[in-house]
Amino acid sequence: DAGVIQSPRHEVTEMGQEVTLRCKPISGHDYLFWYRQTMMRGLELLIYFNNNVPIDDSGMPEDRFSAKMPNASFSTLKIQPSEPRDSAVYFCASSLYHIQGRSMNTEAFFGQGTRLTVV
């Protein structure tokens, strides 16, 4: 498996522009997460999906942020309009909730992230 694939790897955009980040989770995984990493706030969970349905979006900072998962193999995180304070690395991760006896496979696999710079 190719792992979690994110695109683009780097994005530089001007303030006010719309930005769309893309993620392809590992095939068969039923959970998908979007995280943001900054020096000031570390790794923050923005939103996560289970079977393509948003479960918890309490980490989405503002209405300018939106995320969709139209099918099991694709998700987007959109920022409109973008602001300089949105500059960060955005990670997508996926996992499979699978019970084997008492143990659950809960490991999250991360993509390589998208470094977003808003100027």
Added chain:
Amino acid sequence: AQTVTQSQPEMSVQEAETVTLSCTYDTSESDYYLFWYKQPPSRQMILVIRQEAYKQQNATENRFSVNFQKAAKSFSLKISDSQLGDAAMYFCAYRSEYGNKLVFGAGTILRVKS
């Protein structure tokens, strides 16, 4: 809400020596999972080791082992025979049994000296 604290912003270790990274967490739950992730300069997040809270035995993966103290809510990572490739940011993370999201600590930068 659960919180994860890594009190060491930065640590250094000599190549081939042993280093321990600290992590404490706060939770009212009895069943949960703990993880250590490594983030090298490539920024890829790599799972190093995981621990189920119901297991008393400490997890071990080759040169990496944990000291899990449930009562103290402590979850430290020991790296033995440190190698240059171990240099990275290390994150401790918590996952509830009843949810699926990871809560991360602030991270510890590990530098390995040759």
